[in-house]
Amino acid sequence: MSLSVAILCKNEFRRMPRLLDAIAPLIVGGGEIVAIDSGSTDGTLDILHERGCRIVKTIWRGFNLTRQFSIEQCRGPWVLCLDADEPPDPVLRDAIIAHVEHDDPGIAAARVRRIVYYRGQPLRHAWQPEWRLRLVRRGTARTTGTEPHDKIELLPGTPGRIIDLPGHIRHESIDTFADFLRKQAGLARASARAQHLAGIRGSRLALLTSPPGAFFKQLVLKRAFLDGVPGWLAAASQAAATLMKHAALVELTHAGGGASADESADPRA
Numbered sequence: 001m002s003l004s005v006a007i008l009c010k011n012e013f014r015r016m017p018r019l020l021d022a023i024a025p026l027i028v029g030g031g032e033i034v035a036i037d038s039g040s041t042d043g044t045l046d047i048l049h050e051r052g053c054r055i056v057k058t059i060w061r062g063f064n065l066t067r068q069f070s071i072e073q074c075r076g077p078w079v080l081c082l083d084a085d086e087p088p089d090p091v092l093r094d095a096i097i098a099h100v101e102h103d104d105p106g107i108a109a110a111r112v113r114r115i116v117y118y119r120g121q122p123l124r125h126a127w128q129p130e131w132r133l134r135l136v137r138r139g140t141a142r143t144t145g146t147e148p149h150d151k152i153e154l155l156p157g158t159p160g161r162i163i164d165l166p167g168h169i170r171h172e173s174i175d176t177f178a179d180f181l182r183k184q185a186g187l188a189r190a191s192a193r194a195q196h197l198a199g200i201r202g203s204r205l206a207l208l209t210s211p212p213g214a215f216f217k218q219l220v221l222k223r224a225f226l227d228g229v230p231g232w233l234a235a236a237s238q239a240a241a242t243l244m245k246h247a248a249l250v251e252l253t254h255a256g257g258g259a260s261a262d263e264s265a266d267p268r269a
Contacts, residue, residue, distance in 0.1 A: 003031040003100050004074030004138070005082060007053075008066055010266065012084035013043040015172065020051050022087035026080070026096060036070040038266060060266040063150040063190075068143040071136070071152075077103075079141075081134045081152060085172045086114070092167025096135060099165065108160030110135040113168040118230045122170075126224035126234035131164065147194035148187045148267055177233045184241040186267030192248035202249030210246050215239035 005023050009016065020033070027033060033053040037045060038060040048055050056073050060066060071079050078100050082088075088096065092112060099110060111131045116123045133141075133152045140158045145151030154162070174180045192202075218224045218238045224231035 002029075002076055002103075003027060003078045003080060003096075004076035005031070005033045005080045006070035006074050007033065007035045007082050007084060008038075008070060009035055009040065009044060009048075009084040010038045010060075011040050011042045011044060013040075013047065015084050016044055016047045018172075019082070019084055019087045020047070020053075022089075022093065023080075023082070024051075025093060031076060032074070034070065034073050036066060036073065038066065063148045064143045064145055067150045067152065071138070071141060071143075074138055077138055079136055079138050081136075082169070086169045087172070088112070088169055089167050092165060092169065095165040095167055099135070099163075106160055107163055108137055108140055108154055108158050109133055109162045111162060111164045113164075114171045115168045116171045116173060116234070118174045118234075121230070123224070123227045123230055123234055125222050125226045126218055126231050127238075128222060132169075133162065134169075135165070146191070146198070148190040177237055180237055181240055183267075184237060185244055188241050188244035189248050190267040191245045192252060195249055196252040200249070202246060202251070202253040204250065207243070207246045207250055211239040211243040214242040 003026055005026060007019070012019075023033065033048075033051070035048045035053045035055045037048070037055055037057050039057075045055060056070075058066070058069060061069060067081060070081065080096065096110075099107070110133075112134050114130045114132055116127055133154075136152060136154070137160075140154055140160075141152050142155055143150050144153050173183075196202075215235050215238065218235035219232065224235045227234065
């Protein structure tokens, strides 16, 4: 067994077949797909069973701890971490296969580029460039970051270098921007809770200035306008998400913590 693909999922019946089709060549000749499921009720588990995946059911632990848990459940010497809406493109898939087969002892991990797709087309400017450490040697990585943004890092003192692989992950997170905004509301609440617990307090100045700043960053600095109308919508969605996060943080600050929602709640629900 040379590669474990660890997937975080919950109620991904519609997306899961495309992901499993994309990663199937990665485990030909030895390997495993490990699905970390935190409560699917829509048929996702049936698809995973049919495809021969190893399913590990768990409670939602937050993005960082659930990602860490997924890595710990894997058995292969190399671990590829994905979400259900992140199929690798053929170029990246071939690069991963070549990397694992070669197994250079001087390489400890690999970063991959993630590009958001909308209606089958990539947004080549909004949220770019986005490189994430996703392919690691088992036992060398840990998750850090601030909720809801998990981040995989190598343990201090891990020998070997980090490389960048060609190709990219197709981040198919936007079906419609209306639905995307609904999901962003849950992520904004999770982010506000995490910042509040870390001692960060909300301010009316940040509430006023941060949303237009986020819009300007995406539309102008990242040049999302070159993505056409979807780029404008992406910039607007980022501004809306920033507004929701700061509004929730201001509420938590002035409510003395009384307005805090359940910290264990899954924002993906």
